[in-house]
Amino acid sequence: MAVRPVDATAPGADLLSYDGLRAQLRGVGEERYHHQHPFHLMMHEGRLSRGQLQAWALNRYYYQSVIPIKDAIILSRGPDPAFRRAWRKRVIDHDGDGTAHNEGGIKRWLKLAEATGLDAEQVGAGSGILPATRFAVNEYLNIVRSRSLLEAVASSLTELFSRDLISLRMEKLRQHYPWLSGGLAYFEARLTQAPEDANFAINYVCENAKTRAEQELAIQALRDKCDILWAQLDALYFAYVQPGWPPPGAFLIEGS
């Protein structure tokens, strides 16, 4: 479904119904979410090398490591205890509680990176990540700091689309890269976490976008978040697939 641009200031630009707003948000995902990115298509077709998967795991670690910071910023802007109780779950999901029972998403991602053959300590230090990864991820922090709380919450709504992508990815990683199978706990956990989180966030957005202009701001925030995910894969593709030019100082695939 294509998203039709709407001039929210035009006369007759009426408030969308909850269903109408949900349809618009889903339309953004169909058009811009990174499930369609060529880097992911290559991954799912088994056409990425181990080195390319390492570059992906290394760079995506930076994104993972920033997510609980992003959520803590939103938490700090939460208007009431009920909102903050719901949102703090995300920080716990990613940071864990320091026990083996809940090691948290960051630790789980490190295990995935280790399964690709990288050293967890080096990944954690972040050396060699692409500057473009850092810039895209930092923009996510800019958005949740500088825009309205409504937009900050709406920017998380890529989680509406992540369950399907993660299900497919787990199947394809197991099929094409069986040596990675021991490192998939991150995705396993997200299969239930992401839909819970998305459910809270979309209800919040529907209830708190009280004008058409606010609804459009929420839709734009989701579009911008999709761009943040997409740009990370563009940068990986450019550096490690085609033309295959990592910028000065970036991770080099062994033997390349």
Next chain:
Amino acid sequence: MAVRPVDATAPGADLLSYDGLRAQLRGVGEERYHHQHPFHLMMHEGRLSRGQLQAWALNRYYYQSVIPIKDAIILSRGPDPAFRRAWRKRVIDHDGDGTAHNEGGIKRWLKLAEATGLDAEQVGAGSGILPATRFAVNEYLNIVRSRSLLEAVASSLTELFSRDLISLRMEKLRQHYPWLSGGLAYFEARLTQAPEDANFAINYVCENAKTRAEQELAIQALRDKCDILWAQLDALYFAYVQPGWPPPGAFLIEGS
């Protein structure tokens, strides 16, 4: 010259002399400044199409438009009238004074964009710029806001290297794209502005980096700034040269 990494916390990590620090900063430029980027090499060899030059002018406009904002942030952090008097020149250079005598760098860049065949109003609105451009440029704002004033000033030191690149670029643009020749006033002005600005900034950095650790932070800020410039050209190359995949919503070259 390669930049040797230095552990500034190691015993015996002595303060660099002014000349030593200048040499390190110049070394960063030789290694990371975007004069060596393949997109610029293509430009200077006359191998870019008009559409590719349009994409460059459009995206680089966003960078230009943010520069006086970046400088106003540094101005706002300036410790004394002498510093602020020196720095405010930059804001004036880019914003002009509203007269034909000094129209300012942003306006001059718009004229370059027009010379490529783009509509100045559309360029000014920024629609179609690559998200990766926005993310890289916004990171420049993050740096001057969140790091020390010393690092904010040091991040401007790419101007040490810009005169040579601009001289070469003007010669090559006139040679290979004579239809652009009427739009080069921006570069003409920068030939004198940039060295003046760089001269003030490098003296400030030399005098205010009082420990080896501070010197290393200044060098790192310049490295990070080079990454910001480099990433913008990576994104242009990926979207408009090879593989030639603009992300959803980005400017499309006519006929592509």
